[in-house]
Amino acid sequence: MRRTALLSLALGVALVWPASGVQAAETFPTGADFVAGCEATPSHEDCTWAVMHVEEVVNDRDHPNATCEGGIDGLLQARDNAELERRLTQRVVAVVGWLKQHPEYARQSYGDGIWAGLKGVYCR
Numbered sequence: 001m002r003r004t005a006l007l008s009l010a011l012g013v014a015l016v017w018p019a020s021g022v023q024a025a026e027t028f029p030t031g032a033d034f035v036a037g038c039e040a041t042p043s044h045e046d047c048t049w050a051v052m053h054v055e056e057v058v059n060d061r062d063h064p065n066a067t068c069e070g071g072i073d074g075l076l077q078a079r080d081n082a083e084l085e086r087r088l089t090q091r092v093v094a095v096v097g098w099l100k101q102h103p104e105y106a107r108q109s110y111g112d113g114i115w116a117g118l119k120g121v122y123c124r
Contacts, residue, residue, distance in 0.1 A: 031113025032106035035099050038092050048088035051095065054114040067115070068123035094121040
């Protein structure tokens with residue numbers, strides 16, 4: 001049963017992935033937009049999808065776990081959607097905190113900011 005649930009979770013992510021990246025870029029054009037939109041409501045779907053999109057882009061076959069916290073594979077090892085949401089929300093909170101301390105990413109793309117934040121928080 002568990003394997004089936006995770007398979008459907010992974011399949012669901014794969015089916016909506018391209019759309020989520022486009023939506024995140026429109027919702028959060030810059031790192032400052034990501035902070036402003038996600039600081040008060042880190043579990044909002046736009047915030048968690050933005051982080052998940054960056055995880056998928058930067059943690060590829062040639063660079064597994066490039067963000068040092070398990071990457072997309074670590075996220076997909078969640079036992080259910082609630083745990084996946086919790087993991088993503090924790091990452092949003094951590095990245096928002098890091099970005100607030102690194103204003104040099106405020107005008108850069110949300111993806112560059114989130115990637116820098118993930119590495120800054122987890123690759124110590």
